[in-house]
Amino acid sequence: MNELKIKFNKNTLAKVNRELSWLSFNERVLFEALDSDVPVLERLRFLGIYSNNLDEFFRVRVGTLHRLIEKKYTNTLNYNPKEILNQIYLKLKEDEKIFNSAFLDIKKEMKLNGIQFISNNRISDQHLAWCRDYFKKNIRKGISPLLFKEDLKFPILKDKSIYLAIKLILKNKKIVYSLIEVPTEFFPRFIELPSHNEHHLVMMLDDLIRINLDEIYKVFDIYEAHAYTIKLTRDAELDMDSDFSKSDIGYLSKSLKQRNKGLPVRFIADKSIPKDLLNFLLSKNKITRQNVVLSGKYHNFKDFIRFPDFGLKHLKYPQIDSIPNLKIENSKTILNTIENDDVLLFYPYNSFTYLLDFLRESSIDPNVTEIKMSLYRLSNKSQIVNILSNAVKNGKKVTVIMEITARFDEANNIFWANQMKDEGIKVIYGHPELKVHAKLVYVAKKIGNVQKAYCNISTGNFNEITADVYSDLSLFSTDARLTKEVNQVFQFLEHHKPQTFKHLLVAPFNLRAEIISKINREILHCKNGKKGHIIFKINSLVDDEIIDKLYEARKVGVKVEIIARGICCVATEISPKYELKATSIIDKFLEHARVYYFFNDKNEEVYIGSADMMVRNIDYRVEVAAPIYDELIKKKIYKFLQLQLSDNMKSRIHNANMSNARHIPMKNNKKIRSQVEIFNWLLSENKKK
DSSP states (O other): OOOOOOEEOTTOOEEOOHHHHHHHHHHHHHHHHHOTTSOHHHHHHHHHHHHHHHHHHIIIIIHHHHHHHHTTOGGGSSSOHHHHHHHHHHHHHHHHHHHHHHHHHHHHHHHHTTEEEOOTTSOOHHHHHHHHHHIIIIIGGGOOOEEOOTTSOOOOOOTTOEEEEEEEEETTSOEEEEEEEOOTTTSOSEEEEOOSSSOEEEEEHHHHHHHTHHHHTTTSOEEEEEEEEEEEEEOOOOOOOTTOOTTOHHHHHHHHHHHTTOOEEEEEEETTOOHHHHHHHHHHHTOOGGGEEEEOSOOOGGGGGGOOOTTOGGGSOOOOOOOOOHHHHTSSOHHHHHHHSOEEEEETTSOTHHHHHHHHHHHHOTTEEEEEEEESOOOTTOHHHHHHHHHHHTTOEEEEEEOTTSTTOHHHHHHHHHHHHHTTOEEEOSOSSSEEOOOEEEEEEEETTEEEEEEEEESSOSOTTGGGTEEEEEEEEOOHHHHHHHHHHHHHHHHOOOOOOSSSEEETTTHHHHHHHHHHHHHHHHHTTOOOEEEEEESOBOOHHHHHHHHHHHHTTOEEEEEESSOBOSOOEEOSSOEEEEEEEOSSSEEOOEEEEEOOTTOOEEEEESOOBSHHHHHHEEEEEEEOOOHHHHHHHHHHHHHHHTOOSSEEEOOTTOOOOBOOOTTOOSOOOHHHHHHHHHHHHHHHO
16 A cells, blocks of 8 residues: 655654545545444445545545645645645545445445345346336436537536436437436435345446436437446635625525536546547536546445445444433433533433433523524534524524534525524624634523523534534533633624633634643643643644644653544654654544643643634634533543543554554553443443442
C-alpha cells in the first residue's frame, strides 16, 4: 500500500495536510467494510458511508481546491493544491481496489447467509419474465429518457443522482445517444425477485432498467442497446454576496438552486463505456479529463446504508436497550431532578427521550415562562418543533436560534424555521456574521418572586434520528454559573452585543485564548517538575496555533492524548522523553462528543462542548464548551475517556504515514472494544445503585 506524502516543519514535527488526513479517515471507514468480525450487512453499510463521505468530500473540499487553483491563490498557501489533488487521485485509485475487494467479499458472505445479488447478465428465463412484468407495472411510469440532438441544449445533470448513458445502435447503423435518470427517489434501489427457497434474490434498479431497454426505446428499430452508469459531482459551496443577510430566505433559497449548477469536480463513468459516448458526454458537460474517474458498473453506493435486512437481524449489529438514568427515573420530574443535581447523559447509551421530556415538561409547567434553544440540524419529522409549538400555545415565550446555513441542511432548516414562525415562535436566523454551532437549551421559571433557570449543553445536534447512532454527551444543570452564561449566549445572538464569560468557553470570545492558556499551564507545571496531562476527544484537529502548542507541551513532557475521529493534522510520537498519542475510533456509533481534559496539578478540569479544534469553529462560529463542576460526573467522563484510550479493537493510530495501523496500548492483553465497554460500564453503574 502506497503511503500518503506529508511534509515536516523545521522542527521535524509532522504537520499532516488536512485533505490527506480526511482521506485517511475515510479509509478507516472502508477498513470496517473489510473486517470479517463486523456483521456482513454492517460491512455493506460502511461501504455506503464511505461512498457518501467521498461524495461530500468532492463537493466541498475538492471543489475548494479547484477554485484555489483557478483563482491562482496557490502562492498564499503553505501547500500546493495541484500536488494535493494529484495525491488525492492516487490515493483514491488505491482505495478503489480495497473497495472492490471488500464488496466482492461481502457479496460472497451475503450469499452464504441467504442474500444474493442477481445482475442483468446472469438471470434465468423465469426471472427475466418476472422483471419485465414488474417493470411495466411499477417502474415504467417513472422512466423519462432524454434524447441528444445537436440542436438541443444538453440537460444539466443533477448532483447526487445516477444516470444511465445509453448507446442505441439501430438496424440502419445509425447511432442514438440517450440518458435515463435512475429514479431512486421514487422507487427502491434494491428489488427482491421471487425465490423458491429461503434465499433473498436482489436486483439493482439499474439492472432492471437495463433489462427493459427494448421496452423503453421500442419506438426505435434497435439492433443493440447498451447502458453505462454515470454520475456527476458538483462544487457545492454557495457563493454569497458580502452583504448577504440570513434573514433573506429568498436569496438563500435561490442560492441553493444554483448549487445544482456548480462546476463539475468529478465525473464517474462505467469503465466499459465506449470512447465515443464518453467523449460526447465530456464535451457537452465541459468536463476535463482530470476530473474523470472510470470505475465499476454501479455507483451511488450510499444507497447501501439503507439496504434491507429481510428480517435477518443476526447479520447486523444487535440493537441496544437504552440504559435508564436512575436519577431521572426515581424523581417525579426531570426538572425536579436537575434542581437537585447535575445530570449527564451518554447518547445513545441513554435515551434522547430524556431531552424531549425535559422540553415537554417545560412546555406545560405553569411556572415556566421562557424557553430558548439553538438548533443546527433537525430530523425530517422533528418532535422538538411540535413541543416548542405547544409551549407557545401554553403561553410560554419561545425563542429559537435557527442556523439556516448548516451545510446540506439549508433547505430543511428553512422549512422548519418557517413552520416555527407560523406557530408563533420567535425565530432568529443564527448570527449575521457567525455560524451558530452551539447546542444549547435555556429554560426560565418563576415561582412568586423566585427565579429559577435550567440549561442543557450538548456536544451533538438536537436530532432524534442521529441521537440513536451518534455518541454524544448532554449535560443538564441548574448551576447559576452555567445558566447565567448560557442565557448570555442567547442574549448575544438576539441583540449582537459582546459578552464576557468566566465559566463557559465561548467562540469566538474566549475559547481559543482559554484553550491556549490551559495548555500553557500544563507546560508550566511540567517545567516545574510536576505532572502535565491533556486529553482532547474531538472530531477534527486542524488549528495550527493549537497544534503548535500541543507539540510544545509534549516537548517539555506533558502527556498529550488525542482521540480524533476524523481529520487530525498531528501524528503520534512516542519516545523515552515525551509522548503524543493520537488515535481514532470507527465503530457502530459515530464518535461525535467533544471533551477537553486538563490535569491542572491534580485540580482536574473537564469541558464538554460543540467545538472541534479548527479555525472555522474557534474563530468563525458560535461554539460553547461547559466546565464540569460536579465531581462525580467529572470522574465518569474521565472513565469514558480512559475506556476509549484503551480500545484495541476499533482504534487506529494517527501516524506520520497515515497507514491507519491498529492501536495496541502497551501492557494490555485484553480485547477492548470501547463502545461495548462503555455500555457495560454504564449498565454496571446502575446495578451498583
